[in-house]
Structure formats: C-alpha cells, structure tokens
Amino acid sequence: MNTVSFTDEELTLEWEALLDQLEHSIGKRPTDLNGVLFLIGVQELGQGYKLFTKEQKQDLMHIAICKVLSYSGFYELEGLDADGWPHWRLVNKLPHVDLLQQEGLLKGYVIEYFNREVFV
Secondary structure (H helix, E strand, C coil): CCCCCCCHHHHHHHHHHHHHHHHHHHCCCCCCHHHHHHHHHHHHHCCCCCCCCHHHHHHHHHHHHHHHHHCCCCEEEEEECCCCCEEEEECCCCCCCCHHHHHHHHHHHHHHHHHHHHCC
C-alpha cells in the first residue's frame, strides 16, 4: 500500500499552493477540503459542470474520496453505471484515525491527485 507522507508544515504549504493553483485555474479559491473534493468528483465524473442536486454533490465528493484513496489501495474502481457514474469498492480496511488526521490524510492524497492527474 502506497501512502502519502507530509510533515504538518509541508502539508500546509502544499495545500495552500494547491488552492492558489485552483484559484488561478478556475477563477475562484475553494474554501475548504469539501470544495476541492467536489471539483475532483466533477472531474472524475467527466460530464462537465452542471447543476447537481444535494445528493449528487455528496455522491461526487464520495467519488473523489474513493479516487484519491485508490492511490493507496483502499478503493478499486468497479466500473460505471448506466448514467456514467463511477462506482468504487472498498478493498482494504481504512485506518482508524481522528478527524484531524483524516483531513490531513485526505489533503495529502488530494495533493497527489492533482500532481498525478491535473498539473502534469
């Protein structure tokens, strides 16, 4: 299993740099991790930006979480449904961490996502 590792200071600097890049790219700075996860979900869905219901927005953030955690082998893409929405399967148990550690872990994988998939 591949894990992303940053010191707290490195994570803060990398996260702020990512938010700066996103602001430059899309013209608006995401306010938090959820905003960035939403953007990843839209990207992974591949249908462009449109109006989404509240439930679809939650689904998009779930898609993003599964995608970024797939880098470490926690999730695996099962395939797409009839509407083109990706479905993921949990293949390795997620570690038990507190909320702050969980946010740091996700931010690290989000940074890796943009380094691998977008800012190449």
